[in-house]
Amino acid sequence: MNQKYKEYKYLSISLNGAFMKISLLDKIKKGPKLTLGLDIGSHSIKLVELAKEKTSEEESCYTIRKVGRIILPEDTVVDGSIVVQDTLKDILITLIKNLKPKYRYASTSIAGYSVIVKKIGVPFIEEKEIEENLIIEAENYVPFEIEDVYVDFHVIGTSSDEKEKLHSEIFLVAAKKEVVDEYANVLQEVGLVPAVVDVDAFALGNAFEVSYGDPDEAVVLVDIGASKTNLNIVYHGTSLFTRDMAIGGNQLTEAISDELNISNKDAEILKIQGTKDQDVFNKVQNICKDIIQMWADEIKKAIDFYKKGNEDKEAYPQHVIISGGCALMNDLDKFLKKELNIDVQQFNPWKTIKLDEHINPDYLNSIAPQMVIATGLALRTVDS
Ligand SMILES: Nc1ncnc2c1ncn2[C@@H]1O[C@H](COP(=O)(O)OP(=O)(O)OP(=O)(O)O)[C@@H](O)[C@H]1O
Ligand SMILES: [Mg+2]
Incomplete structure (x- = not known):
């Protein structure tokens, strides 16, 4: 051996x-x-x-x-x-x-x-x-x-x-x-x-x-x-x-590209830079909202799974700290805070x-x- x-x-x-x-x-x-x-x-x-x-x-x-x-x-x-x-x-x-x-x-x-x-x-x-x-x-x-x-x-x-x-x-x-x-x-x-x-x-x-x-x-x-x-x-x-999860910014880019019938490249620019066109802006917000809701659900599931396997209540988390390119999104921390009902900050x-x-x-x-x-x-x- x-x-x-x-x-x-x-x-x-x-x-x-x-x-x-x-x-x-x-x-x-x-x-x-x-x-x-x-x-x-x-x-x-x-x-x-x-x-x-x-x-x-x-x-x-x-x-x-x-x-x-x-x-x-x-x-x-x-x-x-x-x-x-x-x-x-x-x-x-x-x-x-x-x-x-x-x-x-x-x-x-x-x-x-x-x-x-x-x-x-x-x-x-x-x-x-x-x-x-x-x-x-x-x-x-x-x-x-x-x-x-x-x-x-x-x-x-x-x-x-x-x-x-x-x-x-x-x-x-x-x-x-x-x-x-x-x-x-x-x-x-x-x-x-x-x-x-x-x-x-x-x-x-x-x-x-x-x-x-x-x-x-x-x-x-x-x-x-x-x-x-x-x-x-x-x-x-x-x-x-x-836990590694198959969720991330590509989902947003692809959904914007599909819904607005534009290339991935244009969708990526729209996602990051936004637009002055209020109608398009609202559409992008709506498309992203559902996906980010799903991210919140996945994160919540992972935290709940961890809690189930851990009886030590002192080791239950009180804070979430987000990083990665998607953490640069405006107000993602605020949205997750509301959905997860726990403090969320940028790393x-x-x-x-x-x-x-x-x-x-x-x-x-x-x-x-x-x-x-x-x-x-x-x-x-x-x-x-
Ligand atoms: N300002 C921004 N607003 C919204 N999304 C952004 C912003 N900047 C980067 N992103 C998104 O963040 C993602 C890239 O993040 P990151 O650099 O952490 O990914 P990666 O490490 O290359 O990918 P992975 O770890 O998934 O292989 C892309 O989907 C990009 O569109
Ligand atoms: Mg990465």
Whole structure:
């Protein structure tokens, strides 16, 4: 069994606080270094580079050194899978040329069907033994051939049942090798060193921790992108529940395009920029309202499902924090607040992060919620 585990040479276990990652690097020397955060979505690529400076003997702070985004042609990345590698590479090269980031080690993330995140309970087991037993355990929970996935874990804690038998609670992550390697390959081919392939939901959690600390309550993080939405309920620095949902901004664009009989491109512009034509404006509002209502229902269902499986009322969330490109929509927070009957705010990933004086603060504020996952990725470090 040990033999079998060694095959997973790219794995290294939860190096960065409470959230795990799949590390693509074997250990090298020296201390941890920040990486370039690259969120490769189906609609756009987002890049964030942070610098860390010591402000005193014990404390340090982050500064945003580089930040930017670039839209991808339709169908370059679909359902979390890279469809047209050459286009993606060209666009990444353009983004890197424009922004000139300093770091070569890069972190990116995956989500959706190619990654399984499961919370499992097993009879108490020492952390070092988990590694040895991981593959056998994983085989029971992963709907893929075990040879086809990278596996990682994070121990959440221990609990005892009514017979006072101790159990270990473990987060198990299995990601399809094919997809992880695909992303790593692209990074390599544009001259970067792929260091970490993270999971969207965990990047969201890490970004939250840096900006909001460790509040004494559970919080629902919801990143609404173009083709999918990642939901992560965090509490005391740990992720308690994650769910990926097939909802996002594409639904709005497609519905506007269908109803008004215009191209997707025109529908996208209409959605983002609006129009002075009151009649068209009202039509767009009506089309969007039904879809956003459905988003609220899906988010509510996920929160209710989490609550059903969790008896600890103290871990019931009081706040929802929204991010992703769709969080830039006017009044989405207010609409969701009314529908979910819970406080909803926009995610500010740079609450505690200083801005480099060369970057226009208005530009940063105008894109902040869309850059959350990229910021979470930029917090990842490598031992290099
Ligand atoms: N100002 C805006 N108003 C409304 N929608 C917006 C705005 N800006 C971006 N969007 C929408 O946000 C979506 C893109 O968000 P994001 O960049 O988070 O997606 P992505 O990460 O590329 O996609 P995914 O994670 O789903 O693969 C698109 O549907 C886009 O139309
Ligand atoms: Mg995204």
